[in-house]
Amino acid sequence: MKKQKWIALLLAGGRGTRLNLLTKSIVKPAVPFGGKYRIIDFVLSNCKNSGIETVGILTQYRPYVLHSHLGSCSYWNLYNRYGGLTILPPFQRNSSGVEWYEGTSHAVFQNIEFIEQHKPEHVLILSADQIYKMDYSVMLEQHIETNADCTIAVVEVPWEDASRFGLIKMDEESYKIIGFEEKPEHPTTNVASMGIYIFRWSVLKDYLLQDEEKEFTHRDFGKDIIPSMLEAGLELYAYYFNNYWKDVGTVRSYWNANLDLLNRESNIFLKNPEWRIHTVESNAPPLFLDESAKVHHSLLSEGCEIYGTIESSVVFNGVKIGKGARIKNAVILPNTIVGENAWIENAVIGSQTIVKNGVIIVSNDSNAHLMVVGNNVTVDPELHDFTLRNIILTVSS
Numbered sequence: 493m494k495k496q497k498w499i500a501l502l503l504a505g506g507r508g509t510r511l512n513l514l515t516k517s518i519v520k521p522a523v524p525f526g527g528k529y530r531i532i533d534f535v536l537s538n539c540k541n542s543g544i545e546t547v548g549i550l551t552q553y554r555p556y557v558l559h560s561h562l563g564s565c566s567y568w569n570l571y572n573r574y575g576g577l578t579i580l581p582p583f584q585r586n587s588s589g590v591e592w593y594e595g596t597s598h599a600v601f602q603n604i605e606f607i608e609q610h611k612p613e614h615v616l617i618l619s620a621d622q623i624y625k626m627d628y629s630v631m632l633e634q635h636i637e638t639n640a641d642c643t644i645a646v647v648e649v650p651w652e653d654a655s656r657f658g659l660i661k662m663d664e665e666s667y668k669i670i671g672f673e674e675k676p677e678h679p680t681t682n683v684a685s686m687g688i689y690i691f692r693w694s695v696l697k698d699y700l701l702q703d704e705e706k707e708f709t710h711r712d713f714g715k716d717i718i719p720s721m722l723e724a725g726l727e728l729y730a731y732y733f734n735n736y737w738k739d740v741g742t743v744r745s746y747w748n749a750n751l752d753l754l755n756r757e758s759n760i761f762l763k764n765p766e767w768r769i770h771t772v773e774s775n776a777p778p779l780f781l782d783e784s785a786k787v788h789h790s791l792l793s794e795g796c797e798i799y800g801t802i803e804s805s806v807v808f809n810g811v812k813i814g815k816g817a818r819i820k821n822a823v824i825l826p827n828t829i830v831g832e833n834a835w836i837e838n839a840v841i842g843s844q845t846i847v848k849n850g851v852i853i854v855s856n857d858s859n860a861h862l863m864v865v866g867n868n869v870t871v872d873p874e875l876h877d878f879t880l881r882n883i884i885l886t887v888s889s
Contacts, residue, residue, distance in 0.1 A: 495611040498632060498690070499546040500539050501603070503596055504532060504558065504620035510742045512885055513866030514825075514842055519551070521620035522558040523746070524825050524843060526753055526761070527793040527808050530561055531740060532620045533771045536577075539618075541767055542628040546610055548580045549620070550599045552592060561772055580606060598711030601700040612693050617713070619687035623749050624737040625760060625767045626688075631731045635690045641726040642695070642718070644669065645688035647733045656741065657684035658714040662730045669728040674714040683730070686737065689713065695726065736760050743864055743887045747840055750806045750823045753791050774809050784815055800830070814849070821858055825867070842867035849873075853884060861886050 504521040514523055521532035539547050551558060559579060580603050582592050593599035600607075600617065607615060614635065616628055626645070635643040646660050660683045661671030673679075699717050703709050709716050721728060736758060738749040752758040761769070776795030781787065785798040792798065793809040800817030807813070807824045814832035823840045830836065831849035838858035841847065842865050851871050855861040865871060869883040 495613075496546060497612065498544065498614040498616055499548070499607065499610050499612045500544045500616040500618055500628075501600060501607075502532070502535055502539075502547060502549045502618050502620045503599060503687075504549050504551050511740075511746060512743055512887060513864050513883070514743070514746070514840065517554060517867055518557045519553045520741075522561060523740075524808055525623065525740070525746075526750060527791050527806055528774070529769060529771045530558075531623065532558065532561070533769055534623055534625070535618050535620050537767075537769045538624075538626050538628060540770065542626075544616070544628065546576065546578075546612075548578050548603060548606055550580050550593070550603065552582055552599075578606070595711035595715075596713045597700060597703060597717045600696075601704055601711070604697065604700065607693065607697075615691050615693045615696060617687075617689040617691065619739075621741065622686065622737065622739050623760060624686075624733075625735065625764055625769075626733060627767075628688075628690075631688075632690060634729070634731055638668075638729045639727060640690075640729045641692050642721055642728045643690045643731050644718070644728065645686040645733050646683050646730045647686055647737050649682050649684045651679065651682050654679035654682045654684065656739075658687075658718070659684055660730055667730045667732065669722065669730055672714075672718050672722055674712075674719075685714065686733065686739075687713075688731075695721075736763065743840060743862055747823055747862055751804070751821070753806060754789055754804060776809050782815075785813075800832075800834075808843075836863075839863035839865065841865045842869070844868045846870040855886065861888050863887075 511520060523531050525531045593602060631643060631645060649657060655675055655677060658672060658674045659676060659679055659681050660669055661681055662669050699720060703716055738745060740746040740749050756762060779792055779794055780797045782799040786801040788803045790802045790804060791806045795810040796807055797812040799815040800813040802819045805819050805822045808826040810827040811824050812829045813819060814830055816833040817830050818835045820837040822836045825841060825843040827843060828841055828845045830847045833850050834847050835852045835854055838855040839853050839862060844867060845865055848871060851873050853863050855863050864885045864887055866883050
C-alpha cells in the first residue's frame with residue numbers, strides 16, 4: 493500500500509453522558525446539529541477539505557445510527573483509492589472476547605494494525621464531537637517545521653469552563669509546550685487542548701506500546717501519553733486556533749452552539765462559506781409556513797410544517813408546529829411534532845418526539861436552567877409526575 497504522509501483517526505465512540513437524554517439511544521457524534529447536520533459532519537468535512545486521503549472512525553457505544561449516517565452520505569464515498577473512510581469498531585483480539593476501548597489512547601492502540609498498513613509519517617487524532625472549521629494541513633505544516641513529536645491544537649475558553657478541559661502552558665513566543673494539566677479543579681490557565689493531536693507515528697507507537705505494559709494507566713492521551721512525553725523531554729508544540737470552536741459535551745454548550753447560528757457574527761456557516769460542511773441530504777419537501785405562522789430570528793429546515801409562533805429558535809427538518817403553539821429560545825430536533833397551543837421555551841426537544849396539545853415545557857431562566865426532552869417519547873399533559881421526570885429533565889450545566 494502507498495506510504496502516506498499522514499492519516500486521521502476520529503474518536504467517535506463516547507457515550508456523551510453529559511448530554512443526558514439526547515444520547516440515551518445514540519452516540520454523541522451522531523446527535524443532530526444546526527438544523528440539518530450531525531455533529532460528526534464537521535470533523536469529517538474538515539478532513540475531506542484538508543486533503544486527508546485516509547480516515548479511520550473508531551466507534552463503540554450504540555453506533556447503529558452513526559454507521560447508517562456514514563453509509564448514506566455519498567460524499568464520504570468520494571475518498572480516493574489510497575485509503576478512504578473506514579469504520580473501526582472494537583474487535584476480538586483473543587479468546588476472551590471483544591476488548592472494549594478503555595480510553596482514548598487505548599482506542600488507538602487497538603488499531604495499530606490499521607495504522608501500520610498505511611505506513612504514515614504522522615497521525616492526526618481527532619474528537620468527533622466538536623463544532624468548528626479547521627484546515628488541518630496548516631497545523632501539519634507547523635508540526636513539520638518545528639520538528640515536533642506532537643502538536644496539540646489549543647484554543648482559549650471561558651475561565652468558568654476551563655476545568656472541563658486539558659489545559660496547556662506554553663512558551664508565548666515559540667508555542668513550545670512546557671506544562672499540561674488534565675481537567676484541573678483549580679485552573680491556572682484558560683488555554684485548552686481541543687483534543688486534536690498530530691503525532692509523529694514512530695514516536696506515538698512506542699508510547700502506546702509502553703503504556704500498555706504499565707500496571708496502572710488510564711489509557712488516555714490527556715492523562716497518560718501527553719504527560720509521559722513531556723516528562724521525557726520530547727518536543728511538544730501548541731497550534732493556536734482563534735476561530736469559532738465549540739465543544740458540545742454538555743446540554744448547555746449544545747444549546748448555545750445551536751443558538752449561535754442565529755447570530756451573524758457566530759454563525760459558522762456564514763464564515764468561510766467555501767469550506768463546506770457536507771451531510772446526508774434528506775430530499776424532504778420545501779418548508780411550509782401557514783398563514784397563521786409567525787417566525788422571527790430563527791433557523792428552519794426543509795420538510796417543516798409551521799402553523800404556530802417561533803422566535804429565536806433552531807428547528808430541524810421534518811418538524812411540525814401546531815396552531816397556537818409558542819416556541820422560543822428552543823432547539824427542536826428532527827421529525828418532532830409539537831401540538832396545538834403547546835408552549836416550549838429555553839429547551840431542547842429530542843428527535844421523533846410528540847409534544848401533545850397544551851403541554852408546557854418552560855424554564856423561566858435560561859441562565860440557570862434548561863429543559864431537555866428525550867428522543868422518541870410522547871409528552872402528554874395527563875402523564876403522572878413520575879413518568880414526566882423520566883422523559884423531561886431540568887439541567888443546570
